[in-house]
Amino acid sequence: MTPTDPRVPRFGVNYTPSQDWMFQWHAVDADVVRRDLEAIAGLGVDHVRVFPLWPVLQPNRTLIRQRALDDVALVADLAAEAGLDIAVDVIQGHMSGFDFVPAWLVNWHTGNMFTDPGAVEAQAALVAAVYDAVRDRPNLLGLTLGNEVNQFQPPNPAAMPASTDQVAHWLTSLLGAPRDRDPRHVITHSENDHLWYRDAHPFVPVHASRLGDMTTVHSWIFNGTATRYGALSPQSVRHAEWMVELSKAFATDPARRVWLQEVGAPSMNLAEAEMPEFASRTIAAALTAPDLYAVTWWCSHDVSRDLADYKDLEYSLGLLDTDNRVKPLGRRFAEVVAEARRGALPLAEPRTVGVVVDVDEDDRPVSRVALAPGGAVFGRWHELRERGAAVTVVTSATAADPAALAARGVTELVRVEHAPAEPARAR
Template sequence: MFTLGVNYWPRKKAMYWWKDFDRSEVVQEFSEIAALNLQVARIFLFWEDFQPAPERISDRALADLGTVLDVAQEVGIKVMPTFFTGHMSGANWWPIWALLDQEGPITHPLRLTNGEYTARMGRDPYADPLMLDAEIRLVEAICARYGHHPAIYSWNFSNEPDLFARPKRVEDSARWNQLLYTAVRKYSAYPISAGMHMPMLTSHNGFHPDLLAPYNVFLSMHAYSIYYSLTAHSEPLNSDVVPLANLITEALGGKPVLLEEFGYASSEKGDESRYITIERENKPHQQYVASDADGGRYYREVLHKLARCGSLGAFGWMFSDYDPSLWEKPPLKLNVHERFFGLTRYDGTVKPSGEAMRDFAQLVAAGELPPRTVAPLKLSAEEWYQDPQGNFDRLFQQWRGHI
C-alpha cells in the first residue's frame, strides 16, 4: 500500500479555522481532496482553541472536530488529527496559559498567542508537570470521544515540535512520546506517529527516531529540498532529498516511514522559478519559489522515488494556496512564501502538483505502484548522532542521482 494524502487548512481561514468554523467550507474542500483521489487529510488541532485552560477542553472545538470527521466519512476520505499545534507555518502559537511571566529574546520562529506576537517564554512541554498533565488531558478527551470513529486514519502527536520548544534531553522527548502513546491507547487502537521533520536527522534537536519508534506504529518525516543546506541555493527542487530522508528515518528507527510532509513554495502566479527576499530575524533571506510546471515535475519525481524506497506514502504540503484576505495576518504577512504551497490555487483550480498527486493515486489504485528497488539502509543511531549533519550530507552526495 502507498497512501496519498494532504495537509489541510481551509484556504480562507488558515490557522483561524477553529475560531470561525463552517461545516459547508469543510464539505466543499474535503470534496476537492476526494476528487484528487487522495485518501487522507492531515488536520491540526490548534492548541489554544482546543484547550483554553490547562484543565479545560473546549466543548465547541470537540464538537467541530466531530463534524470534520463526519464530513470526511461522507465524502470518503480519512483524517489524521494532529495534537498540540503548536508550530505552524513559521510561527509558534502558544496557549496563553502555557507562557511564563518572563520575557526572552525575539527569535525565529516568532511566538504568538491569541493572534498577537509576544516576547514571553513558554513552559517546557516535555518535562513541566503542568504541561504534561494538560497534554494528557487533551489527548484523553479527544480519544475518549472519537477513538473509534471510522474516519480516523491515525493519530499524530505534534507538528515539528522541536521548533515549538526543543527538549532539554532526548530522554525527555522519549518519555513524552511514551506518555502520549499510553493516553491514546486507553481509548483508541488506531496507528500513532509523532510528526517529526528533517532536523531530527541533521542536528541534535532533542528527538531520535530509535527512541520514538517503540511507541509509534510508524515513523513520520517532513522533508523539503528547498530548505536543505546542500540544495536550497543550488538545486532547490532536487528530488533525492525527500526519499533519502525516508530511508535514513527507516534505518535509524527500524520502522516503516510515512513521508508526512513534502512540497515547495510556488511563485504567486506560478509562472516563474526564482528567488525572493523575505525577512527572517530582521535580516533579508533568499527563498526559492518555483513555477507550477517545475513544481509539478518535482512532485512526480518525488512520488516515484518514495515508492522505490519503500515509503508508506506521501502527504503533500498543502491543500491550497491561501486566499489574499489572509496575507496581512500572522504568519503570512512575514512568511510570504507560505502563502503558495498548495496543490490547488486559492481560486480552487488544480496546480500541476495536484495533478501529479491525482495521477499517482490512480496508478496506485490500478495496482501499478512502482516496486521497491532501494534496499533498506543499515545505520547505527549511536554512530549517526556523533555527526548527524555530516552523515546526512555524506549519504546525500553518495545517493544523489542514484535513487
Template sequence: MPELPSASADDQPSMARRRFLGATAGAAAISTLLNPATASAATATRTGVPAPADRGRHRPVRFGVNYVPSENWWFSWSDWKRASIAADLDDIASLGMDHIRIMLLWPELQPNATYVRGEQLDRLEELLDLADDRHLDVQVTVLNGAVSGVLFVPPHLIDNGNGKIRNVLTDPVAIEREQWVLGRIAERIGRHRRFMGFDLSNEIHWFAIPLGMTATQAQGDAWHTALFDTCEKVAPGRIHVSGIDHWPWQNNAYWTRHGLATAGTMTANHTWAGWTQVIQRYGSLSTASTHYSEFFIELIKAFHTDLDRKVWIEETGVSTVWMNAADIPSWTERSIRSMADCDHLFGITWWDSHDLNPKLSGYVDLEYDLGLFTNDRKIKPIGRTIRKVIAEFDAHPPAPRVRTTALVLPDDMIPAADYGGFFEPFMKLVAAGTRPAVVLRSRSTDTAYLAARGIERLVTLDQV
C-alpha cells in the same frame, strides 16, 4: 550531480513487500485500523481496484494531503463555514486522496488547563463526518503551538506574574494536562470510523525553540513515551505518531534518533527539500533534490529495531519561491516515484490542499502558494500531476525495491547536517544507478539483520 541513470540489475523492484520478524504490537495496531471488520473483498470493483470507501486501506502506499481550509485557514475552528469546508474536501477527494491531516489550534481547543471548548469538539466531529461522506480518513494533530510559522500559546501555560511559559516537554503539570486533553478528544471521536489516530504535535520543537524550552534527549524520549502511552490507552489500535521534520535528526537534539525510530506506531517525518536548502544548493531537478525524501526514508529505517515498522512522509511539498513553476510537476512526480521505491513506506501526505488565503497577512511568502488548488479552488498543475500518479498507482500498485546495497552510517555521525559527509555519498550512489539502503555501522556485522533486510553488499563512505 548527474541525472539518475537506469537502475542497476541488482536493485530491481521486488514483486511484493517483504515481511520480516513476524507480527509486532505496532503492526497489530495498524492492522486494526487498516483492515476493519467492515472492509471486505466485496467492496472491490471488477477491475480489482477497491471502492472509494476503503480504497486507502488497500493501497500499498497511502496518499493524502495536509488540509488547509481555503477560506479562513485554521482560524476556521472559530469561524466555522461548513459549506466552504465541504467544498474543500470535495476538491481533495477529486484527486483520489484517501486521507487528510488536520491541525487543531491548541489555545482555542484548551484555553484553560482543565477546560476544552465544546464547540471545538463539535466542529472536529463534524469535520470527521464531512470527511466520511467523501471516504477520507483523518489524522488529528493536537498540541499545535506552531503552525506555518505562527506561534499559538495556550493561556494556561503562561505564568501571569512573570510571563514565563511552562516547558511542554518537561514540566509534569503541563504533561499531565496534555495527556488529559488527548483523553477528552478521544472521548468524542476516538471511535469514529474516519479517525486514523493522533499526531501529538506539529513539529513541537519549533514551538519549544523560540520560547526557550530546553530538554535533554532523555527528557524528550520520556515525553514521547508518556504521551504515546496515553494515546494507546484512550484510542487503542489507531495510528499515533509524532510529526517532526529533519531538524532533530540533523541536530541530535530534543530526542535520540533511536527514540524517534521506536516511539509511536510508526515513524513520521516532514521532508522539505526547500527548507533544508537542498533545492537551492543542488538544483530543482537534481538527483539530490528529487530523491531527498527517499534519502530520509532510508536513513530512518536504519534506526528501526522492528523491521516491520513503517515510515510516514507526513509532510512534503514545494513552492515557487524555491523553483520555477514549470519544474514543479516534474519534481513532484519524480519525488513521489522515488519515495514509492522504498519498502515499508506507509504513505505520502502532501503539504497542502489549498493555497493560503491572500487576505491573511504575516505569513512568509512561500506559505501562500503551497497548495494543490488555488485559494479559489482551481486545480493547479501540481494537483493534476498527483492525481495522475495516484490513478496510475491504483491501477498498477508500485513494487518497492529490495535494496541489496547499503551505505554504512557511522553511529555517531549526524547525517545531512554536513552534506558532504553522508548525504552526497548516498546521492552519488543513486546517480550511478544503485539505490542504497542505510545500515548503522554497529549493525553492519549482524548477518541475520542484513539478510532480513535483503542486504548483500555494504559500501563504506571511503568507497564512494
C-alpha cells in the same frame, strides 16, 4: 479506490482550509469545510490530516473545550461524507512559521511543555480527550501528537529546552495517553528534519524510529538541498526517499512502516512551472522505498493573500487555490496518484546495499551533519542511488550484527569516511 498491490501506499493531503486558514478552527463553518473536502476528494486521495489549534482546544491548563472537540468530530464526519479518512494532529503547536501556544505556558505564566509535570499531564489529557472525541468514527486513521513540536527547541526565540531523556518522557507520556485504544488506529509523532540533521538537537533519530506506531518524516528541500544541488536535481527529488530510508536505519523493527507525512513544492526553490515535475519525480522516487505507509502532500489549499505576514512560499503550496480550483500542481499530483494505483509506476523492491551511519552506544549518530545535505553520508547514498543501486541506510551497530543485517536484507555494506563541512542551510 483500493489498490491490489500492497506496496502501493495511501495518498492524502494536509488540510489547510480555503477560508481563514487554520483559524477556521475558532468556529468551524461546515459549508466551507464540506466544499473543501469535496474538492480534495476530487484529486483521488483517500485521507486528510487536520490541525485543530492547541489554544482553541485547551485555552487553560485544566479546560478542554467541548465545543472544540465537537468541531473536530464534525470535521471527521464531513470527511466521511466526502469518502475520506482522517488523521488528527493534537498539539498545534508550530504551523507554517507561527507558534500557537496557550496563554498558560507563556509570558507571566512561562512554562515548559516538555518538562513541567503539570504541562505534560495536561497535554496527555488533551490527547486522550481528542481521541475520545473521534474514536468511534469509522474513518479515523489515528492521531499525531502535534506538528513539528521539536521546533520549540533553540533557536526558537520562545524555546522550551529539554534534554533527550526529557523528550523521550514527553513522547511516551502522550503516546500512551489514549485509553482503551482501538488497535486499528495509529498514534504517531512528527518532527522536522532538525531531528535527523542537527547535532545536539534533543530530539534524536531513535525517538522517530522507535516510538509510536510508525515513523513519520517531513521532507522539505528548502533545508539547503535545493540551494546546494538544484531544485530538480536528483538529490532534491530523491530527498523524501532518502529520509524514508534514513529513518529505517534507527528502527528495531525491520518492517516498521514509514509515513511520508509532509512533502511539498516550495516556491522559494521552484518556479510554478517546475512544481508539477517536482511532485511527479518526488512521489515516483518515494514509491520505490519499501514499507511506505502513505504520502501526504503539503498542502490542500493555498493561503489567502488576504492574510498577512506569512513567508511567501506559504501562499502557493496548495494543490487547490482558495476558490477550490485545481492548480497545475494539483492536476499532476492527481495523475501520479492514479498512475501509482493502476501499477504504472515502479514500486518498492528490496534494498540490499547499506550505507553505514556511525553511531555511539545510545544509537545516536556520531555526526548528524554527515546525514544532511552536503554531508558525506547523504552524498554517498545519493551517488549510489543515482547509479541504480538498491541502497538503504544502516547504523554501525547493525552493520556489526549479522542477524540484524539479514533481517534488513542487506548483503553489501558501504562505509563513508566523513569529516564534513557544515552544509548549506536556507530555512
